[in-house]
Amino acid sequence: MFFDSIDFMAMTLALQQAKLSINSSPNPRVGCVIVKEKRIISCGYTKSPGGNHAEIDALLNAAAQGYDVYNSTVYITLEPCSYFGYTPPCTEALIKSGIKKVIIAINDPNPLVSGKGVAQLISAGISVKQGLMQKEAYEINIGFFSRMQRGIPWVRMKIASSLDNKTSLYNNSSQWITSKESRNDSHIWRARSCAILTGIGTVLKDNPRLNVRSIKTSHQPYRIVIDSYLRIDPFFRVLKGGGSCIFTATDLPMKRKILEDLGHEVIVLPNNLGKVDLQAVIIELGKRKINELHIEAGYQLNTALILEGCVDELLLYISPILIGEAYNMFTLPPHYSLDKKIKLKFHEIQKIGPDIRILARF
Amino acid sequence: MFFDSIDFMAMTLALQQAKLSINSSPNPRVGCVIVKEKRIISCGYTKSPGGNHAEIDALLNAAAQGYDVYNSTVYITLEPCSYFGYTPPCTEALIKSGIKKVIIAINDPNPLVSGKGVAQLISAGISVKQGLMQKEAYEINIGFFSRMQRGIPWVRMKIASSLDNKTSLYNNSSQWITSKESRNDSHIWRARSCAILTGIGTVLKDNPRLNVRSIKTSHQPYRIVIDSYLRIDPFFRVLKGGGSCIFTATDLPMKRKILEDLGHEVIVLPNNLGKVDLQAVIIELGKRKINELHIEAGYQLNTALILEGCVDELLLYISPILIGEAYNMFTLPPHYSLDKKIKLKFHEIQKIGPDIRILARF
Numbered sequence: 034m035f036f037d038s039i040d041f042m043a044m045t046l047a048l049q050q051a052k053l054s055i056n057s058s059p060n061p062r063v064g065c066v067i068v069k070e071k072r073i074i075s076c077g078y079t080k081s082p083g084g085n086h087a088e089i090d091a092l093l094n095a096a097a098q099g100y101d102v103y104n105s106t107v108y109i110t111l112e113p114c115s116y117f118g119y120t121p122p123c124t125e126a127l128i129k130s131g132i133k134k135v136i137i138a139i140n141d142p143n144p145l146v147s148g149k150g151v152a153q154l155i156s157a158g159i160s161v162k163q164g165l166m167q168k169e170a171y172e173i174n175i176g177f178f179s180r181m182q183r184g185i186p187w188v189r190m191k192i193a194s195s196l197d198n199k200t201s202l203y204n205n206s207s208q209w210i211t212s213k214e215s216r217n218d219s220h221i222w223r224a225r226s227c228a229i230l231t232g233i234g235t236v237l238k239d240n241p242r243l244n245v246r247s248i249k250t251s252h253q254p255y256r257i258v259i260d261s262y263l264r265i266d267p268f269f270r271v272l273k274g275g276g277s278c279i280f281t282a283t284d285l286p287m288k289r290k291i292l293e294d295l296g297h298e299v300i301v302l303p304n305n306l307g308k309v310d311l312q313a314v315i316i317e318l319g320k321r322k323i324n325e326l327h328i329e330a331g332y333q334l335n336t337a338l339i340l341e342g343c344v345d346e347l348l349l350y351i352s353p354i355l356i357g358e359a360y361n362m363f364t365l366p367p368h369y370s371l372d373k374k375i376k377l378k379f380h381e382i383q384k385i386g387p388d389i390r391i392l393a394r395f
Numbered sequence: 396m397f398f399d400s401i402d403f404m405a406m407t408l409a410l411q412q413a414k415l416s417i418n419s420s421p422n423p424r425v426g427c428v429i430v431k432e433k434r435i436i437s438c439g440y441t442k443s444p445g446g447n448h449a450e451i452d453a454l455l456n457a458a459a460q461g462y463d464v465y466n467s468t469v470y471i472t473l474e475p476c477s478y479f480g481y482t483p484p485c486t487e488a489l490i491k492s493g494i495k496k497v498i499i500a501i502n503d504p505n506p507l508v509s510g511k512g513v514a515q516l517i518s519a520g521i522s523v524k525q526g527l528m529q530k531e532a533y534e535i536n537i538g539f540f541s542r543m544q545r546g547i548p549w550v551r552m553k554i555a556s557s558l559d560n561k562t563s564l565y566n567n568s569s570q571w572i573t574s575k576e577s578r579n580d581s582h583i584w585r586a587r588s589c590a591i592l593t594g595i596g597t598v599l600k601d602n603p604r605l606n607v608r609s610i611k612t613s614h615q616p617y618r619i620v621i622d623s624y625l626r627i628d629p630f631f632r633v634l635k636g637g638g639s640c641i642f643t644a645t646d647l648p649m650k651r652k653i654l655e656d657l658g659h660e661v662i663v664l665p666n667n668l669g670k671v672d673l674q675a676v677i678i679e680l681g682k683r684k685i686n687e688l689h690i691e692a693g694y695q696l697n698t699a700l701i702l703e704g705c706v707d708e709l710l711l712y713i714s715p716i717l718i719g720e721a722y723n724m725f726t727l728p729p730h731y732s733l734d735k736k737i738k739l740k741f742h743e744i745q746k747i748g749p750d751i752r753i754l755a756r757f
Contacts, residue, residue, distance in 0.1 A: 195736070196709075196711075196739065196755060197560060197723070197724060197725055197727065198559060198560035198723075198724075202729070202730065202732075202733065203729055208732075208733040210733070339717070347558075349558075353738065353739040353740055353741050353755050354733075354736040354737060354738050354739065355701070355725065355727055355736065355737040355739070356727070356730060356733070356736050356737075357725075357727030357728050357729050357730050357737075358726070358727065358728060358729035359729060359730070361559070361560075362559060362560075363559055363717065363719075364720070365559065365717055365718070365719030365720065366719050366720060367564070367565055367719050367720035367721060368564065368718060368719050368721070370564075370570075371564065371570040371572070371716075371718070374557070374716040374717065374718050375716060375717040375718075375719075376715065376716055377558065377715040377716065377717070378715055378749065379715050379746065379749065379750075379751055382744055382746065382751055384741065384744065387740065387741065388741075389741055389744055389753070391751070393558060393715050
């Protein structure tokens with residue numbers, strides 16, 4: 034399957050459009066570009082659930098500009114839907130529009146519908162090519178793919194550390210370890226997540242807001258606190274405005290009622306040790322249609338999540354400083370052989386201001 | 396001062412030539428390219444001490460190819476020497492050759508001669524331009540600049556660690572932490588160094604050879620061991636073949652004699668605490684014309700060197716693995732405020748096989 038330079042250019046633009054779909058979750062982020070006689074005549078992206086999908090958005094934009102899409106080529110970052118969801122199937126609209134060709138970056142990961150959109154287009158006489166910039170299209174929807182294929186979110190753990198791997202001083206002196214540039218960058222990752230999870234230790238120590246502030250967004254992620262002994266108090270900032278979710282191992286009905294009356298949810302999910310069952314939390318969040326889960330916690334919860342295999346990637350911001358004895362990133366137990374090491378793969382390395390950002394996958 | 400694309404091309408080639416000067420130390424690494432009527436007619440680089448400097452090498456290569464350098468432009472990565480050293484002054488040869496113009500990347504850092512080469516050329520009627528690709532030219536001779544300007548070598552500390560900052564297991568299980576690609580890469584850095592320094596702890600534990608093996612080189616760096624209590628034994632591999640240097644705080648005349656008879660040097664440089672005075676070692680190595688000092692030691696010596704301000708840059712190889720509780724890169728004491736942190740700057744980040752290589756400067 035060969036693609037030409039116009040194909041690459043159009044799909045690159047479609048991927049940029051997909052990145053605008055920041056509020057599409059639980060639906061995937063999708064972008065669409067329409068090309069006619071080698072000219073881009075329209076583009077579009079998927080809106081909030083219930084709003085238009087990328088294909089419909091692009092078709093409407095073309096019409097609004099007075100363009101006839103007949104005989105054109107449509108570039109879509111994900112296979113178009115072939116079924117009624119919140120909206121009618123996109124394949125139907127594409128077929129009706131008279132377009133000639135569809136180029137798709139990657140097929141729908143949902144095993145119940147994957148390939149069906151393509152089959153409908155082909156049986157309507159539309160030429161279909163697949164696999165253009167597939168990797169990039171997968172990355173944009175890594176959380177949606179994870180949930181569709183594994184039933185659980187893509188779990189990203191953010192950690193800011195010094196070059197000697199320390200995350201905070203023993204006296205919890207509250208200065209930032211990384212730069213303003215890194216902190217702003219980390220809000221972009223918060224914004225693309227469906228939910229942000231932290232532990233009660235971090236809530237008690239730092240009283241974080243767990244929202245997106247450094248960049249503009251119309252969507253604030255769902256806030257989740259892991260709190261085995263239900264020590265949280267309604268005045269912590271993470272509970273401001275209601276709508277947060279607390280996972281606990283201890284059912285304290287009175288306290289639960291107070292939190293529920295304030296619009297929060299309290300879910301009791303204990304393991305055998307009387308702590309929150311972290312794997313069960315991840316499964317529960319998958320059921321709640323969380324595509325990307327962003328973790329910003331302290332070393333204790335981070336260590337537990339890694340040891341229980343709950344994490345898919347580390348998002349590390351490393352500042353070029355040495356702090357000396359202080360809290361480590363993790364407190365993983367010692368191994369007696371390097372065969373027991375936990376293996377990752379560096380996915381991406383980038384300079385962010387004076388710091389380095391590393392994305393490493395398990 | 397403006398330079399054109401031919402200038403950049405020629406100086407880039409001259410810098411590549413300079414990198415071939417791997418055996419020039421204690422002299423600087425210098426490359427030279429001669430351009431006549433927009434064509435490169437010759438190039439050269441500085442040979443081992445006593446051999447030709449880059450300018451002479453390039454002039455001789457031109458003559459050997461039957462080229463007349465009259466009216467040509469000569470690109471040199473470092474200001475030509477204007478005095479008798481092991482060899483006659485290069486300025487003299489350049490003036491005699493009838494060249495028209497000289498373009499120099501960076502001036503000689505030696506305050507006693509800096510600018511004098513340029514002045515001689517100008518007074519002989521040769522047009523001189525300076526500052527083309529100055530930064531690159533500085534990097535190639537960072538050790539020579541350090542020794543000329545500060546009297547001490549440029550000190551580079553190499554560390555291989557896991558992503559959680561561990562350098563070896565508590566049981567010293569001897570597997571490698573980083574990949575073969577990283578280990579090969581680190582031998583390129585060993586090869587460009589004048590000397591490699593380690594501590595007795597590493598000698599006792601790993602019995603390293605401290606030589607260059609993974610790449611071809613005609614030059615092996617000087618081997619140095621820091622050994623406060625003179626615990627070393629002639630059968631360790633670092634002493635193979637003679638010519639190593641042991642810094643100690645304890646003069647044991649019998650043991651010293653055995654080592655000296657085997658062709659090693661033992662230097663007694665104690666501090667007030669009965670340990671080797673590390674700053675004095677660095678000064679002594681500067682006197683011995685060490686331009687670049689490469690350190691491969693364990694966490695104890697590494698920590699001491701950093702705390703005593705002896706290190707200019709860290710060369711870190713980070714493997715994408717988590718090891719858990721094990722030996723850390725350093726054991727710096729705790730700080731009680733982040734104002735006390737040790738600041739560095741990321742100079743370069745690169746992927747090496749599955750690992751990351753970071754160059755961070757103090």
